[in-house]
Amino acid sequence: MGNLTNPTYISAVLNRFDFSFQKKYGQNFLIDDNILSKIIDSAEITKEDTVLEIGPGIGTMTEELAKAASEVICVEIDSHLIPILEDTLFNYSNITIINNDILKTDIEEISNKYNNGKPFKVVANLPYYITTPIIMQLLENKLPIESITVMVQKEVAQRMITGPGSKDYGALSLAVQYYTKPEIVCDVPANCFMPKPNVDSTVIKLTVNQEYTTVVDNEELLFDCIRASFNQRRKTLSNGLKNYPKLNLDKEQIAKALSKANLRQDIRGEVLTLDEFIELSNIINQIQNEDI
Ligand code: SAM
Numbered sequence: 001m002g003n004l005t006n007p008t009y010i011s012a013v014l015n016r017f018d019f020s021f022q023k024k025y026g027q028n029f030l031i032d033d034n035i036l037s038k039i040i041d042s043a044e045i046t047k048e049d050t051v052l053e054i055g056p057g058i059g060t061m062t063e064e065l066a067k068a069a070s071e072v073i074c075v076e077i078d079s080h081l082i083p084i085l086e087d088t089l090f091n092y093s094n095i096t097i098i099n100n101d102i103l104k105t106d107i108e109e110i111s112n113k114y115n116n117g118k119p120f121k122v123v124a125n126l127p128y129y130i131t132t133p134i135i136m137q138l139l140e141n142k143l144p145i146e147s148i149t150v151m152v153q154k155e156v157a158q159r160m161i162t163g164p165g166s167k168d169y170g171a172l173s174l175a176v177q178y179y180t181k182p183e184i185v186c187d188v189p190a191n192c193f194m195p196k197p198n199v200d201s202t203v204i205k206l207t208v209n210q211e212y213t214t215v216v217d218n219e220e221l222l223f224d225c226i227r228a229s230f231n232q233r234r235k236t237l238s239n240g241l242k243n244y245p246k247l248n249l250d251k252e253q254i255a256k257a258l259s260k261a262n263l264r265q266d267i268r269g270e271v272l273t274l275d276e277f278i279e280l281s282n283i284i285n286q287i288q289n290e291d292i
Helices: 007-016 033-042 060-068 079-088 107-115 128-140 154-161 171-179 219-231 237-242 251-260 274-290
Strands: 050-054 071-076 095-099 120-125 145-153 180-188 201-208
Touching (some): 007 079, 033 060, 033 120, 033 145, 033 180, 033 201, 050 107, 060 071, 060 120, 071 079, 071 107, 128 171, 145 180, 154 180, 171 180, 171 201, 171 274, 219 237, 219 274, 237 251
Parallel strands (some): 050 071, 050 120, 071 095, 120 145
Antiparallel strands (some): 180 201
């Protein structure tokens, strides 16, 4: 590993560029070599791969990614970090730095421009204030992505892997498990970062798979049903579906769908598995089409 995990070296670089940490951008830089190796190893990057890194910071992970991959494209929102990255990554010719907000970045265009539209691997120590929007953007837009290996807040990783019966179970769990096979890589204590965050972290790897997409008749409807049931967690699934205007379902249609899916009329959405949500949404899709 290089010098970029050494706090004294980092402070010297930051002072040289007169850089101050921006809390609003979730800037907690990784300073642990062991965790850095685990992230790079678990992402299984080879010289065939193009990697998209979100939020390179001062380039700590970027440098290791550049050694392992063919190309690294990184997107960093903070313009004050760009001259620092140009300096710390000066020796690497396979890194492209884009100064932009990842949520406003056309990732498909990046894939076409830098990787001929082929799937790439995403690796990041994510800014925690926008973890869920970033993950949903990467998954829902069906971007050409093979896997996503990311550092997230520990509780968020828990939400991604949990199933029915847990208070953490929700729309994020179902979206992650629908689009990917998630696995925890390791937990990361707060003292592995500079400055230290107030929360513990976890590295999670999401391997994209198409297994479920083939059995769903209407994906938009599936996610509307999921959102409808978790929007009003305390209510029954039946009420949740009825109160979600976009679904435009009446009481009779909902009762019919629940009974066809062999679900109790007073069941709550939070106890349904992904397979049950899929079956229910396929039935609702059928009922809506019959009624046209
Ligand atoms: N990768 C570095 C590391 O591991 O040390 C920094 C990780 S730090 C937790 C998150 C990084 O994401 C920061 O560099 C921050 O400026 C950047 N960032 C925050 N919001 C962003 C956004 N919307 N788009 C792109 N980068 C963002």
